[in-house]
Amino acid sequence: MKRKKKMNNWTIWPLSVGIISQVEKSNLTFGNNQGERLDVCSVMYLLKDGPELILVDTRMSDPDWVSKYHHPSSREKSQEPIAALAKLEVSPDEIGIVILTHLYWDHCFNNSLFTKARIIVQKAEIQYALFPLPIHALYYEAFSIGMTPSWLRDIGRFEIVDGDYEIMPGVSIIKLPSHTPGFQGVNVKTKKGNYFIGSDFCPLFENWLAVDTKPIPSGIHVNLLDYFNSFKRVSKFADFILPGHDLKVLEKEFYPNTP
């Protein structure tokens, strides 16, 4: 009994590593909000209180790089990834597992900081990241546009998977073709139920609000049929959603946040 309780006792800590500014909102809410601009966060999720520390996404590079190639960006000193973890008294070497939801520029740039971690990625994501459609090439900082994807630096520590797996008791990856072909979300069992780390499958809370009637896909996607099938899958088990870019997720220090 004791062991079972532990398995469902994870806590999830959203740690912002900076702000991405002037994002076209319809890129996050397909078919809605055209012409609106908003600021979003780039948030790592630290999973604590299980047998090992897990980090979901290592997120974006420094603001100079981001501003040069992608969007205006800012980061306070306390938002540097190592500083953000230090606030929770966690050092990078203590992270045993990194799960990358996908290989876009703003989700996997800091892998090299976590030298002891196994890095879990879907096979279909690696294949597509190497040879993306031209419309997605900059998101992957791909060879086809003269860039070198940052994730290649640490590919020796990649654990390449294909499908759904329980990574550790109470933490599962779910393959969800949607925003990208090899996208994976992370389901975390907590004492309050299943928290699903949606990352850019649902970049804002509002993507998910009407999941039973009209969920809103990201404006950046490959196949809408796959995307809606993935919505259906997740809606069957997720009790709560944690998005990839919504500033509101930072209003609580950790999840579940009530006793």
Ligand SMILES: [Zn+2]
């Ligand atoms: Zn993103």
